[in-house]
Amino acid sequence: MLVDWFNSVDATYRSDLDRLNELNFARFDAKLEQHLAQLKMELATTWEKRFAQLETSWEQRLSQMDTKWEQQFAHLAVRLEKEFAALRTDMVRWMFAFWTGTLLVLAGLLLAILKTR
Numbered sequence: 001m002l003v004d005w006f007n008s009v010d011a012t013y014r015s016d017l018d019r020l021n022e023l024n025f026a027r028f029d030a031k032l033e034q035h036l037a038q039l040k041m042e043l044a045t046t047w048e049k050r051f052a053q054l055e056t057s058w059e060q061r062l063s064q065m066d067t068k069w070e071q072q073f074a075h076l077a078v079r080l081e082k083e084f085a086a087l088r089t090d091m092v093r094w095m096f097a098f099w100t101g102t103l104l105v106l107a108g109l110l111l112a113i114l115k116t117r
Helices: 002-116
Strands: none
Touching: none
């Protein structure tokens, strides 16, 4: 009978301990779930901020690059205009020299023909 009483007390303590463990585990699981949700929100917020900063940084860099390329193209356009103007001037000079030489040869030939007649 004493053994039965010890066994019933032991069973009671075991069932109480099981219930207590289940309650503690449920509380722990709920807290863990809450902390994980908070951590997930914090990480999402942090990553959103970082991506926003990165996007702003890239937009600034691309804007600077656009400005730089526009300046380079404008400089190149001015340089090409100057080069073409110089080339046109040189071509007119050479054409004038060739036309003058041709006219002098034709004039000399015409004079030689007129003298022989």
